[in-house]
Amino acid sequence: MxxxxxxxxxxxxxxxxxxxxxxxxxxxxxxxxxxxxxxxxxxxxxxxxxxxxxxxxxxxxxxxxxxxxxxxxxxxxxxxxxxxxxxxxxxxxxxxxxxxxxxxxxxxxxxxxxxxxxxxxxxxxxxxxxxxxxxxxxxxxxxxxxxxxxxxxxxxxxxxxxxxxxxxxxxxxxxxxxPLRDRRADIPVLAKHFLSRLGPVHGRPDATFSPAALRLLEAYDWPGNVRELKNAIEHALVFSQSPELGVENFPEIVRMSATHQTSGGPLRSLESLEREAIKATLEATHYKIGRAAEILGISRKTLLEKRKKFGLIE
Ligand SMILES: Nc1ncnc2c1ncn2[C@@H]1O[C@H](COP(=O)(O)OP(=O)(O)O)[C@@H](O)[C@H]1O
Ligand SMILES: [Mg+2]
Structure with missing residues (x-):
């Protein structure tokens, strides 16, 4: 194409x-x-x-x-x-x-x-x-x-x-x-794309995300969609001093939602919890489907279907 x-x-x-x-x-x-x-x-x-x-x-x-x-x-x-x-x-x-x-x-x-x-x-x-x-x-x-x-x-x-x-x-x-919240698998690739475009503009061509910051971006609901994600990355680039952009560098509204989520607040959908559990298990088992399905207590077929639905391809 x-x-x-x-x-x-x-x-x-x-x-x-x-x-x-x-x-x-x-x-x-x-x-x-x-x-x-x-x-x-x-x-x-x-x-x-x-x-x-x-x-x-x-x-x-x-x-x-x-x-x-x-x-x-x-x-x-x-x-x-x-x-x-x-x-x-x-x-x-x-x-x-x-x-x-x-x-x-x-x-x-x-x-x-x-x-x-x-x-x-x-x-x-x-x-x-x-x-x-x-x-x-x-x-x-x-x-x-x-x-x-x-x-x-x-x-x-x-x-x-x-x-x-x-x-x-x-x-x-x-x-x-x-909306971006319904296609979360796009978040990390979009985030990296914007970082590679905006990093050099702010004199930070080598900036990276900390693993926790990436998790934060993937968990947030992005009511302003891709535009909000782009702005949040620009915000973090401006506010961070170190080469690695950390959770603390992102706008408060993004960080606040994460606080609610980790404390088990009511702002989390069952689907996003499910996605997170599946993602963590796949990563921990190096994408061994049989092993991950066993740990999650679901069939291989269900896991494959959910992996596709959530866009969690290795
Ligand atoms: N799939 C995508 N790939 C790269 N950049 C994107 C993508 N979707 C949106 N953007 C960027 O996000 C911002 C918002 O997108 P825009 O097209 O203006 O949204 P809308 O017109 O729906 O309000 C723009 O800076 C745009 O370039
Ligand atoms: Mg527009």
């Missing part, structure tokens, strides 16, 4: 590898893609990966954040405008649909699109045609659209906040990026 230059999708867990496989499959098509996932799970990263991996990688990738821009601005940024289309439109300005050419347009937080723009976008997706605001000339859209959302669009549809017909148009190829 040829990865686009400079953009990596680090994956180790079966769930994350599956995301990568889907992304690879859709990269070559021109069809609209909908990427759903909590904030910080890597939706932007994946959209860039898809663009960079497909035949459009030489054309621009342009992004519009539908949640942070006022809706009039989203509309003119998307469609462009003619001179005099509204107060302040002193000259013609091409929109992203035009500027993206045969590239990719990323609509971030698509659920936040105002109803009027939803209707216009639907037409663009159906007919591949649009006009600049205040203009008569009909232009053609060549770009591919990738829509991102961190909310359940079906819920927005049922609450009449999002057009159902537009939802169907967007949801032709859909990829769900699971």
């Amino acid at each position: 040829s990865a686009p230059a400079g953009i990596t999708w680090i994956a180790q867990s079966p769930a994350s590898l599956r995301v990568l496989e889907l992304a690879h499959k859709v990269a070559d098509a021109s069809t609209t893609v909908l990427i759903t996932g909590e904030s910080g799970t890597g939706k932007d990263q994946l959209a860039r990966w898809i663009h960079g991996c497909g035949p459009r990688h030489d054309a621009p990738l342009l992004k519009i954040d539908c949640a942070s821009l006022p809706s009039e601005l989203v509309e003119s940024e998307l469609f462009g405008h003619e001179k005099g289309a509204f107060t302040g439109a002193v000259a013609r300005k091409p929109g992203r649909l035009e500027l993206a050419d045969a590239g990719t347009i990323v609509l971030d937080e698509v659920a936040a699109l105002a109803p009027g723009i939803q209707a216009k976008l639907l037409r663009v997706l159906e007919e591949r045609k649009f006009e600049r605001l205040g203009g008569n000339e009909t232009l053609r859209m060549d770009a591919r659209l990738i829509a991102l959302t961190n909310t359940d669009l079906t819920k927005a549809v049922s609450e009449a906040r999002f057009r159902e017909d537009l939802y169907f148009r967007l949801n032709i190829l859909s990829i769900v990026v699971p």
Whole structure:
């Protein structure tokens, strides 16, 4: 699989590898893609990966954040405008649909699109045609659209906040990026990836994690997902003096959860305890399945299934 230059999708867990496989499959098509996932799970990263991996990688990738821009601005940024289309439109300005050419347009937080723009976008997706605001000339859209959302669009549809017909148009190829806590096998590889990228930036190219720090990262729930993990590593790099990043160097919120966990507090799911027990036993037995299964009191078959589920491959 040829990865686009400079953009990596680090994956180790079966769930994350599956995301990568889907992304690879859709990269070559021109069809609209909908990427759903909590904030910080890597939706932007994946959209860039898809663009960079497909035949459009030489054309621009342009992004519009539908949640942070006022809706009039989203509309003119998307469609462009003619001179005099509204107060302040002193000259013609091409929109992203035009500027993206045969590239990719990323609509971030698509659920936040105002109803009027939803209707216009639907037409663009159906007919591949649009006009600049205040203009008569009909232009053609060549770009591919990738829509991102961190909310359940079906819920927005049922609450009449999002057009159902537009939802169907967007949801032709859909990829769900699971939260990091549901793919914990990605945590150590992502952590090492960020350390190798951020270490040199902070003048610490040789920094490593202590074994306890790695265990801490693997046990924490990461409500802010991959973004939070990346920030926590940067925090530790800034606060540590020694070459090895220890538990004490990580943000308090990450450390606090560990305190609750080791004291048997209520913040721990049975599943994460199970994963930890299986992981420790596999490591202690050097991945001898028969021996580990015996110690854990489960069958080899169950152990193999759980090992796969938790992404605990040697
Ligand atoms: N699988 C991954 N491999 C490498 N970096 C990742 C991965 N997933 C997320 N990131 C990084 O984590 C941060 C948050 O990801 P981002 O794509 O902005 O999330 P989202 O758009 O879902 O909020 C970014 O710095 C991104 O580069
Ligand atoms: Mg984002």
